[in-house]
Amino acid sequence: MSSASPNSLFGMGNPLLDMCAVVDKDLLDKYTLKPNDQILAEDKHKPLFEELVKKFKVEYHAGGATQNSIKIAQWMIQEPQKVGTFFGCIGKDKFGEILKQKAEAAHIDAHYYEQDAEPTGTCASCITADNRSLVANLAAANCYKKEKHLDLEDNWELVEKAKVYYIAGFFLTVSLESILKVAKHASENNKLFCLNLSAPFICQFFKDNLMQVMPYVDVLFGNETEAAAFAKEQDLETEDTKEIAQKAQALPKENTKRKRIVVLTQGKDETIMALSDTVKTFPVIKIDPKDIVDTTGAGDAFVGGFLSELIQEKPLDQCVKAAHYAANVVISRAGCTVPDKPDFK
Numbered sequence: 001m002s003s004a005s006p007n008s009l010f011g012m013g014n015p016l017l018d019m020c021a022v023v024d025k026d027l028l029d030k031y032t033l034k035p036n037d038q039i040l041a042e043d044k045h046k047p048l049f050e051e052l053v054k055k056f057k058v059e060y061h062a063g064g065a066t067q068n069s070i071k072i073a074q075w076m077i078q079e080p081q082k083v084g085t086f087f088g089c090i091g092k093d094k095f096g097e098i099l100k101q102k103a104e105a106a107h108i109d110a111h112y113y114e115q116d117a118e119p120t121g122t123c124a125s126c127i128t129a130d131n132r133s134l135v136a137n138l139a140a141a142n143c144y145k146k147e148k149h150l151d152l153e154d155n156w157e158l159v160e161k162a163k164v165y166y167i168a169g170f171f172l173t174v175s176l177e178s179i180l181k182v183a184k185h186a187s188e189n190n191k192l193f194c195l196n197l198s199a200p201f202i203c204q205f206f207k208d209n210l211m212q213v214m215p216y217v218d219v220l221f222g223n224e225t226e227a228a229a230f231a232k233e234q235d236l237e238t239e240d241t242k243e244i245a246q247k248a249q250a251l252p253k254e255n256t257k258r259k260r261i262v263v264l265t266q267g268k269d270e271t272i273m274a275l276s277d278t279v280k281t282f283p284v285i286k287i288d289p290k291d292i293v294d295t296t297g298a299g300d301a302f303v304g305g306f307l308s309e310l311i312q313e314k315p316l317d318q319c320v321k322a323a324h325y326a327a328n329v330v331i332s333r334a335g336c337t338v339p340d341k342p343d344f345k
Contacts, residue, residue, distance in 0.1 A: 003312045004083045007109060009073055010162035012150075012178060013066025013171045014141035015088035015103075015112060016123040017095045019049065020296060020335040021056035023126045028133060033126060036295075038134035038199050040173070041124075045135050052124055061335045062102030063123050064088065064141065065168035065198060065300050068336045071106045072304025072326050073311070075338050081107035083311070085158045089113040089144040095120035096140070111158065113149035115140065125335065130292045138174070146178040163191050164311045166303065169198030172209040183216035187255040192310065196303060197222035200229035207233050215254045219310070221303055224266045241266060242281075245274035261316065265302055265327075271320060282320045285328045297336025302327040305344075 028035065031048050041048070052058055062071065070084035077083050086103065090096040090112045099120060103110035121141035126133045149155055165186050167179055186193035195217045197203055202210060203226060211234075214220075222230065224241050231237075231244045238244060245262040253260055259276040266272070270281040305326030309319040325344045330336055 002077045002079065004077050004080070006080055006082045007085045007158055007161040008163050009070065009084040009307060009311050010159055010165045010182070011066040011070040011084060011167065012087040012182060013168050014064045014121060014136070014138055014174060015062070015067050015086070015090055015099055015110075016064040016121040016136060016138070016141060017099055018061040018063030018123050018125055018296075018335060019052055020059045020061065020125040020127065020294070021052050023052070023056055023128060025128060027051070027126060028128065031135070033133040033135065035128055035131035035133055038136070039201070041135050041137040046137070048124055048135060049122055049137065052126075059335055060098065061337060062099050062106065063297075063336060064121070065170055065196065066166060067103070067108070067110075068297050068300035069166060069168070069304040069307060070108055072301045072330070072336070072338065073308040074107050076305055076308035076322060076326060076342050076344065078341065082109040084108050085162060086110045087113070087144075087149065087155065089115065089140050089142075089149070091118055091120040091140040092116045093119050095122065109158075111155060113144055115143055118143050125296045127294050127296070130289065130295055132294060132296045134296070142174055144175045144178065146175055146181065150178050150181060159185060164194065164307060165192065166194040166307055168196045169202040169206070169210065172202060172206045172213070176209045176212065179213055180216075183213055186218070187216045190255060190257050192218045192258070194219040194221065194307070196220075196299075197226035197230055200226055202226075203229040203233050215252055217253075218255070218258050218260060220248055220260065220262045221306075222264050223299060224264060227264050242272055242274075242279050245272050246279060249274040249276070263306070263320070265299065271324070273316065273320065282317075282324070285324050287328060287331065292331050294334050295331050298327045298331045300336055301330035
């Protein structure tokens with residue numbers, strides 16, 4: 001039994017039904033998709049979802065970056081169940097029902113805001129070799145409303161129960177006011193608020209929203225491409241990932257009782273962690289390239305593993321070890337999926 005308790009981890013984000021399929025280069029070219037990228041669907045991408053179902057073998061999974069991380073953290077912890085609470089918006093439709101079932105099966109305490117103006121969001125994961133191109137059609141996920149869900153007394157009580165909060169940067173495009181309410185609560189109560197840069201376009205086109213939240217961030221996650229975009233947009237005047245981590249760590253912070261921690265992954269290269277006066281590096285677990293099935297969700301799994309130890313107040317080295325383990329499991333399988341039980345010590 002872990003030292004985590006129910007509802008001690010809180011996540012809020014864009015719940016999406018993942019549609020994973022191995023595709024060919026022609027499909028990527030047709031929709032001008034890059035092999036290893038994530039974008040929001042525009043009108044020209046809308047037919048892609050139907051084409052995937054018609055032409056390729058599609059697997060469905062409960063997805064969305066934050067929900068994936070909460071799911072992986074719960075899997076790592078096993079008992080008790082419902083350690084993670086998750087908020088997000090879905091439609092009153094078949095995909096929404098599938099998502100609810102998937103969340104239940106993953107033992108997440110999901111409380112969705114359900115509305116019928118937009119259908120449940122989907123994410124096409126187009127896999128070619130060991131690359132994946134993600135196209136998210138947020139739909140209902142875009143409709144989350146603070147006053148209609150987060151502010152409700154029963155829901156806010158669940159927020160208050162948590163001691164660690166995690167939100168992926170993607171949610172900055174949806175409800176900045178919801179993020180700020182949660183982030184300020186964490187800061188004022190000396191709890192841990194974690195944020196992910198999530199994608200280069202967040203650092204580029206939503207940088208004002210990002211920098212409104214940054215003073216409340218205790219743990220910042222990202223990968224090397226996101227870090228490079230962040231550094232460029234913030235005029236950090238360096239392309240060195242270690243220096244970027246240090247400079248992001250030193251940005252102004254509201255809660256001075258805790259020093260910010262910045263954790264940047266670099267694919268197969270070492271993971272970087274910036275603390276107040278040091279930068280530490282951690283080699284990833286070696287994996288034969290032929291054993292890599294699908295890198296979808298590797299970053300989400302990394303965060304999930306990290307959070308599973310963080311909420312149990314384990315040392316940071318142990319958090320990274322769990323993060324590497326979880327990511328390693330996920331990249332050897334299709335989609336952000338896991339076996340029944342972890343084999344982590």
